[in-house]
Amino acid sequence: MIPAIEQASTAEIKAFQEEKLQETLHYVIENSPYYRRIFKTHKIQVSDITTLESLSVIPVTTKEELQRYNDDFFCVPKSKIIDFVTTSGTLGEPVTVGLTDKDLDRLAYNEAISFACAGIGEDDILQLTTTMDRRFMAGLAYFLGIRKLGAGIIRVGAGIPELQWDTILKFKPTYLIVVPSFLLKLIQYAKTNSIDLTDSGIKGAICIGESLRNQDFSMNVLAKKITQDWDIELYSTYASTEMSTAFTECSERQGGHQHPELIITEIVDEHDNPVAPGTSGELVITTLGVEAMPLIRFKTGDLVVAHDSPCQCGRNTLRLGPVIGRKKQMIKYKGTTLYPPAMDNLLADFLAVKSHVIEIYHNDIGTDEIRIKIFAPQAPQGLLLKIRDHFRSKLRVSPTIETCTREEIQRLQHSKLGRKPVSVIDRR
Structure with missing residues (x-):
């Protein structure tokens, strides 16, 4: 399940994104009070932006602006919002994000192709060990994506190693969606209760929230600790509520693949200028296909290195390396x-x-x-x-x-x- 655009040439991907960018810019000018104000203040015309490089004429959007003018980013009336979520608020006040029916479909598509990127198919069963409540987007996204993929899902929720193992032994899932450090707790519980890890039926884990790799993509200490006791495949992911998009590792484990039909990425320095290839910088994103709350040149605060060499999996998309850190931290x-x-x-x-x-x-x-x-x-x-x-x-x-x-x-x-x-x- 590799979308054709992800196997297209670099030039074809760029042309595709530039066409989608035009659609997005016209949409926000018509519907976003915030971006309409920004374009007017800075005397920017959509016709000025014909390439990905010319995106730089638009000022970046910061997390502080998203917090301060939250409602002005909405492009649809509240009556069209089907689901409300909030960001985690790690570096400040949480931001409210709304999703329409179309946005939920996009979210499902994103996760379906992300799971497929990690080699998961309709014959697999996934055990979800994260919450679906507390206004959390990720848990809902995983559920919708697995449903679209046609695989099975068991919604166990966070914590409680005893319940997790009871579910693993009873339903025989093939993959876990899990914070990787929690795998250490599952391993310890299995050892204490004489559960045979080699007979668990778990093939791998889609890992969220914590890094598994060093910058050269070798396993870090956490990943080594997990795999020395439990011989399963580990796949890193990177995502955020604001992006409504995930970057997931494929079988090659050489970074999380971008979905060019869903997001445009830039890596910038402290002056918001592009960094040299292979150099670390802050990730800036522009969402594509988002109806309720699209974002243009949003600064994520995450410092990463982008990799653009062709991947052995057949995708020609840009890949993001492990997050080095958050700029504010x-x-x-x-x-x-x-x-x-x-x-x-x-x-x-x-x-x-x-x-x-x-x-x-x-x-x-x-x-x-x-x-x-x-x-x-x-x-x-x-x-x-x-x-x-x-x-x-x-x-x-x-x-x-x-x-x-x-x-x-x-x-x-x-x-x-x-x-x-x-x-x-x-x-x-």
């Missing part, structure tokens, strides 16, 4: 630039650390400080010193590290409205 610490994912990866080297939270804050002189709180119930002697030395050798810095109770870590990780635990708290 960049830390300048004692002369070194750091991102939380790098610290997460180092902490994964210590089996005694069961959970953690990274706090970023300003000290009395206004510079960045890092405090890492860990829960390590059976910590060997000298653990904190070993962690500090490990950080110093790998990242050339030594943050403050404190031990905490499980309850304190859980309280920090979960907000009242949060749908997923957080490992980074930015107090700056």
Whole structure:
């Protein structure tokens, strides 16, 4: 199930996207109060934008603008909205996003071709271990996509390893849709309860929310920990509510494939100019085919590297590498630039650390400080010193590290409205 456009030549994909871009720009000028205002203020004509490169004449849309003018981004009356969702609010107030019937169809198509990209077919059964409530788009998207693909689905929801294993053993699903660190809890439960992992019937996992790869696409520590005990295939995905689009790995696992019929991507520097090929920058997206709330040049805040070489799977689409970090969570610490994912990866080297939270804050002189709180119930002697030395050798810095109770870590990780635990708290 590879759409023809994804196997087209680079030139054909570009021409296709430029045609779709024209349709999108005419649509927002007619229906979006926000973009109509932007085009008028900056004296921009749609006729000025004939190529993907000329998109740069349009100012970028920031998360702050989306929060501040939320209602002005809607292109349809509220009566046409079938489903309301909100963003997770990781870096600020959640944004309301509405979806029409057409948008829900687009969402289903996106997930169906994304699952197919990972090799899933109509004969498979997928176990959904994420929530479908709490105004969460992803859970609904997975359900709709699997339904469109024609595969089976079991909606178990988040947490509860006992229920997850009861479902696996009873219904024999072939794939899990899961946050990868939760797989470690499933492995531990299986070991404790004498469940044979090799006889589970699980072929692979579609992993969300956490990275599985290093920048060279080799498995990171988390992925290695999972696969050393459970011989299953792991597929990374990248998505956001604002994009209504997913970038999913294929069998080659060389980055998440773009769906050119659904989204235009740019990688820009701090001045919003394109970066050189193979260079990291902030991902900027323009949605295609969205009816209720299309976005033009939306800055995601995620720093990535794009890869445009042909893929062995047969697709010629651009691929996104693992997220390096979020721009707003960049830390300048004692002369070194750091991102939380790098610290997460180092902490994964210590089996005694069961959970953690990274706090970023300003000290009395206004510079960045890092405090890492860990829960390590059976910590060997000298653990904190070993962690500090490990950080110093790998990242050339030594943050403050404190031990905490499980309850304190859980309280920090979960907000009242949060749908997923957080490992980074930015107090700056």
